[in-house]
Amino acid sequence: MSSLALINEFLGQPPNASEHGYQIDHILEFAHWFMGALFFGWSAFFVFVLIRFRRSRQPKADHAGVRSGISTHLEFSVVLIEAVLLIGFAIPLWAKRVNEFPPTQDAILVHVVGQQFNWTFHMPGPDGQFGRREIDLVTNSNPLGIDPNDPAGKDDIVVLGELHVPVNRPVIIELSSKDVIHNFCLPHMRIAADAIPGSLIPMWFKPIKAGNYEVVCGQLCGLGHYGMKGMVVVDEPAEYQTWLKERAELAGTQNAPSAAPAPGQQPPGGAPKTENPAEQPQNKPAAPPTSPSPGG
Template sequence: MLELLGLPEQASAHAAEIDRMIVLVHWLMAVLFVGWGTFFIYTLIRFRASRHPRADYGGVKSHFSTYVEVGVALVEAILLVGFAIPAWANRVDDIPNESDAVVVRVIAEQFAWNAHYPGADGVFGRTDIKLVAAENPIGLDRTDAAAKDDITTINQLNLPVNRPILIHLTSKDVIHSFSLNQMRVKQDAIPGVSFPVWFTPTKTGDWEINCSQLCGLGHYRMRGFYSIKTQQDYDAWLKEEVAALQATR
């Protein structure tokens, strides 16, 4: 079924759970399609004009259709209350502690993804909208002590494998949609609001960051990349970035 749906590879701890839900929803849609399609064909034949040349203004006397409608409503209510809401609650309540996770800020803009890492001290430096410029798209204040070791990248997100990832997602301008298909992650980025996005990568690799929300004329080129690295490679990348920062001082 997964092959028929054309889903991308699974590369996060919760990806299989998401895919199972997608498959289940498609089976339910198939059952509803066949059921209502059969009923529609039945009504076309049962109430065709040749059999009823004159309209019957009294209507159907049977309550069968009412029972069917009530039954469908009950099944949908059971699915919502007994399945969908508990599954959603389990997911949204599972935010990892920042002390146990790799924490990154992602700031969307037309038409790029900006990543902000807190550095070795684990504290994000101060940002100021007055400092936003082409060479400083998030307005990071390098005079702040906490910002001196902060790392920023554009359209490139580097993360370690097999560790919880917590991303604080927001936008500078319009609504964007942050999509990591292999991680089964998708979340709107809205100006003035920071949303937590979390997952645990289980495979190393390089994939694309997609914007799934039409965000302007340049939407087609809002394309970033994310790399899931081994812990050793991730640590080596951090050291390279810190060395590059020190060289510019």
Template structure:
């Protein structure tokens, strides 16, 4: 079924779980489609005008249709309570400890994704809206000792493989939607909110980051890339970028 649906490759630990849910829901939709379609065809034939030339003011006295509607409602409730709510709690709310994860701030802005890393010291530099300029698009205070080695990149997100990632997602202007299809990751970026989204990438390579929410005339070109690399390669990249920033 997954191949029939044309799902992209699975590049995160939770991707198989998401795909299983997608396949299950499509099978249930297929059953509902056949069931309701059969019922509609039966209704059209059973109550056609040629077979019922005289109106029957009593109508249908059977409660079969009511039972069917109740059955569908029960199935949908089971899906919601038994699958959707636990899946949401596991996938969204069970955020791993920051000490065990790679933490990055990602800011959506018309029409780019800005990645902000705390640098090798693991401390975030101060940000202030008054410091925003064409060359400092997140208002990072480089005079703050904690911000001297902070790394900022545009439309490029580098992450180590097989390690939890926590992206603190926000927006500077309008609602955007951070999406990586291969990793089954999607979360709206809302102005005024910082929303954590986490996953564990498990496939090396480069993948596209899309904006899945219409955000203006340049929405079509709001895309970035996430590169998954080995841990030692990621550490070397952090050190190289920090050395360039601090002049060491």
């Protein structure tokens, strides 16, 4: 890390854990140093002008003003640097982030759904196919409205609050919301995007460091906004496989009609419906201590 990075630490930026994050950091660093230099430059100029053109020294106003071209050149250089930052760095990086997605066959695919006030993660399970989701099928026990008649949905993994992904594999997210506008913000991965009801927003990142990374909601979305947190756990590949297997097994057993819901796992809205086998995924014990509690 260069000494430039100091300013990011000073501003409370958490350490980067994604492959593209250092590019974002460089732009942030440069923009902040540049703005800092401008701030001190203009402040010094302001003080200089106050003293140099004080009334006792200039009793009579000079309407012609500055005659040298220095101020014009300075202004022009500032505009030029800002243009280079924007057109040369920020826009190309943004374009790369939104246009150049990694191939889906190498990536972990996750649907992330925001609602007041938690995040639900939907993974396709061993068959690699997401079950069909239908808003009319949403109940307390089927938070995403997965169609029980769709065979692709039988092995789907639905977890509340905590997502596991393997290190060094791209993760492609399809983001949506069930109620109001939220913002899926992963500060360590240097990504954030609004979750807008009625829209599917693609985003992606590649974690390069194992660890636990907090997800926050970046849009004021209601009274419980402050508590709308989640966790992305970046695992070593073996740990990830173990987690995935556990989740897949749970999805399998809990989709069986005879499976009894685990005590204490029922949503606050009342007893889950049991006539519908695929409405069970939420009953899996998906709440390790790090998961956020819904509501606030």
